[in-house]
Amino acid sequence: MPRTVVLLTVYRPQPELIDLAAHLRSDMPAGTRLVVVDDGNDTTGQKTFTAVRDLGATVLRHPANLGKGAALKTGFAHIRATHPDADVVCADADGQHHTTDIRRVADRIRPGHIVLGVRKLDRMPAASRLGNTVTGALFRAATGYPVDDTQTGLRGFSAGLLDWLCTVPGDGFDYEMNTLLDAASTGRPITTVDIATRYLDGNSASNFSGVTDSMRVYRPLLRYTAASLTGQIRRRRTPTAGPAPH
Template sequence: MERGSDVSVVIPAYCEEAAIAGTVSKIHERLPEAEVIVVDDGSGDRTAEEARRAGAYVWSHPYNMGNGAAVKTGIRLASRDKVVLMDGDGQHDPNDLPRLLEAAQTYDMVVGARDPRSHANGFRRVANAAYNMLARYATKFPVKDLTSGYRVVHRETVLRYLYLLPNTFSYPTTLTLAYLRSGRSVCYVPIQARRRSGSSKIKPLRDGTRFLLIILKITTLFSPLRIFLPVSGSFFLLGLANYAYTYFTVHRFTNMSALLFITSVLLFMLGLISEQITQLRYDRVENGG
């Protein structure tokens, strides 16, 4: 039976006094020897006290720095080989830990893939499906749950990507895309997300836009031609269509067609240059950032 002697569980928490103690206690029941680290992200309630009472090691930020910042702090504090990232709001079931840790024996990162019906309203289900589709295009990998915060990583590996992670809720998106685009192995294990205690701190419009920008940023960072090539091709097709139109109407090649073709070539060349810069970034990641 997995007892957790090589496991650190990192829980970012902000105003989760109602659920944090129960979460920590259940982790200790499943993994008695695990190191449980709760990073209190400047909570104004008794989150830190409740987590400490339940037996967790607690590190408190002096003010609210963001969910991603709390995760980065927890990973830096972790001392074990495997690091489990999970929420402190009661959504993630500690009973899933043995299955995730078993898969972590083989994969660089194991993600708990939620049943969409178990954790989100209709708007968020549609948004998550769209994010997953875009991530699949960017990575050429069947991404099943891009934004899940329940995952297992190897500390030595994840430290190399820490400089990429934002301080916001979009750190799972960044971590997934960074692992996949740099050739790390990722596995999805089905889980059931429970109803969270309290209201969600994620705002669909604000954070949805941020997730989209993160996907574009990380894709451009690790595989720029996946972004530049379609945009370049679109300008080329527009130039071709404009040339065909002006050729049949005024029988000449116009400045607009020339501009569109030139823009297409420039974007393609920028993509090639970005690919070369990406190789330098791969070297930085492999050497530990």
């Protein structure tokens, strides 16, 4: 049985996806599996998915674009059914994450833990730095968890969290924020690992659509913050977010 499954969700595939799949095959420990979710791409991207499949990846397909959260849950459900004892590392498919960082996140996973690969704020473009600074401050104020990079796409989850991950609400980019908020409200441990900060071609490959997706991220955070301030949410135990143990 694989110890780790790497999960990539893809909308509008780029050539970097093939390179990442090849590097994961050569750089990750033997037995690591790769699951790719094609989130409703048209026929122009199918050659890329065929190449990734030829490299040993399992490719799942949505007939229409359903959103990142829906694609992640499709991947989690598949992994739960086929590799229920494997930890899962979610990464971006556009080449922003080094395989060395993906492996470091995988190595830090402990039972019941969430591991976030966090980027250096001072190395982000100005707009991204401002957004992450504000979001991180709100998240910490609402939850008590010191997570500086709540928008990171590089996340590790222990095998025992798969059932929970399939129940978190949200089909778009809000799903990732909902995951962190639900983890905070239920006292799930979150640890962090520093990773390289890479923005390729001005982040042109990102599918994050400005104001619309920002509202999807901020809405659950603001709702949670309001509930926390009014005492409707009581954290079950002391927050444990922080650097992962070495």
